Amino acid sequence: MNAVNATTSIYDSTDFASLSYLEQKWAAWYIYIGNPILATGLASFLLHEIVYFGRSIPWIIIDAIPYFRRWKLQPNKIPSPQEQWECTKQVLFSHFMVELPVIWFFHPMAEMFGMRTYEVPLPTFREMLPQLAWFFFFEDLFHYLAHRALHYGPLYKHIHKLHHKYSAPFGLAAEYAHPAEVAILGLGTIGGPLIFAALNPHVLHIATVYLWITLRLFQAIDAHSGYDFPWSLNKFIPFWSGADHHDFHHMAFTNNFATSFRWWDRMLGTDTSYRSYRKKMAALKGKAKSERDAVEKALLAEVEAQGLIAEAEVVRKADGVEKVKAA
Ligand SMILES: [Zn+2]
Numbered sequence: 004m005n006a007v008n009a010t011t012s013i014y015d016s017t018d019f020a021s022l023s024y025l026e027q028k029w030a031a032w033y034i035y036i037g038n039p040i041l042a043t044g045l046a047s048f049l050l051h052e053i054v055y056f057g058r059s060i061p062w063i064i065i066d067a068i069p070y071f072r073r074w075k076l077q078p079n080k081i082p083s084p085q086e087q088w089e090c091t092k093q094v095l096f097s098h099f100m101v102e103l104p105v106i107w108f109f110h111p112m113a114e115m116f117g118m119r120t121y122e123v124p125l126p127t128f129r130e131m132l133p134q135l136a137w138f139f140f141f142e143d144l145f146h147y148l149a150h151r152a153l154h155y156g157p158l159y160k161h162i163h164k165l166h167h168k169y170s171a172p173f174g175l176a177a178e179y180a181h182p183a184e185v186a187i188l189g190l191g192t193i194g195g196p197l198i199f200a201a202l203n204p205h206v207l208h209i210a211t212v213y214l215w216i217t218l219r220l221f222q223a224i225d226a227h228s229g230y231d232f233p234w235s236l237n238k239f240i241p242f243w244s245g246a247d248h249h250d251f252h253h254m255a256f257t258n259n260f261a262t263s264f265r266w267w268d269r270m271l272g273t274d275t276s277y278r279s280y281r282k283k284m285a286a287l288k289g290k291a292k293s294e295r296d297a298v299e300k301a302l303l304a305e306v307e308a309q310g311l312i313a314e315a316e317v318v319r320k321a322d323g324v325e326k327v328k329a330a
């Protein structure tokens with residue numbers, strides 16, 4: 004039996020007339036590709052590329068329009084087209100060199116962990132919601148711990164330093180990172196679905212994982228966008244991190260390690276400088292624009308200078324550790 008027939012036969016007992024448009028397209032994709040491993044691998048790769056660049060492009064446009072500067076968190080730092088291009092090249096390199104080779108294991112791994120892949124019908128939103136909540140919670144906690152570990156001297160110097168190249172990040176820089184970092188932090192994204200699937204065989208559908216990856220990419224890219232709008236999600240959900248939270252991590256270096264939520268940084272005391280900075284910024288409200296701008300500029304410069312000192316200290320410690328090891 005060839006691959007196409009094998010794929011067609013998995014739908015032998017499926018009543019296509021009872022399926023929604025999306026479900027019919029889902030099955031049609033697996034039938035068209037004719038090989039489930041290839042179909043899942045290719046869909047995963049394309050989803051990632053389309054969402055990553057699709058979500059980054061609006062931020063590139065916003066960066067080019069001066070009107071939006073009023074909401075830029077570090078208004079003195081607009082990424083140049085060269086910087087954005089350099090960043091795109093590095094991101095594409097890791098997508099093709101790291102992610103593409105690994106992605107072919109995704110289908111076998113999903114099946115091994117009891118995830119549904121080609122099966123239709125797709126899950127309902129009601130079924131998806133608690134699973135998505137768990138993925139968000141797991142990723143955020145995993146990322147908080149792994150990210151703090153990545154700030155430890157040698158790990159920082161050799162791995163995470165690359166991601167900190169931009170003290171004022173922009174959307175495209177979300178995945179600007181060392182391949183080892185992409186792999187380590189990627190475990191947080193995929194770990195939640197794998198644990199859930201292993202504990203609940205044949206419940207989780209890969210379509211839910213795709214929706215999760217889409218939401219997670221939106222979260223990561225928006226957190227790196229550098230803009231905090233009056234309509235940003237953190238204005239409506241107070242524990243949502245958003246760009247306001249993560250931009251400060253890039254600027255100040257020592258605070259705000261989590262991704263989606265603010266609670267771990269708050270509970271574990273890694274947001275104290277951030278909160279004092281926010282307090283000082285809030286005190287500027289109502290002051291004359293020229294005064295506000297001058298104080299804001301001085302504050303930004305102070306936080307960034309402290310960040311540079313903190314980073315140099317981490318690298319100095321790493322050099323110390325390496326010297327001791329070499330001796
Ligand atoms: Zn960091």
Ligand SMILES: [Zn+2]
Pocket residue numbers: 166172177227249253
């Ligand atoms: Zn970042």
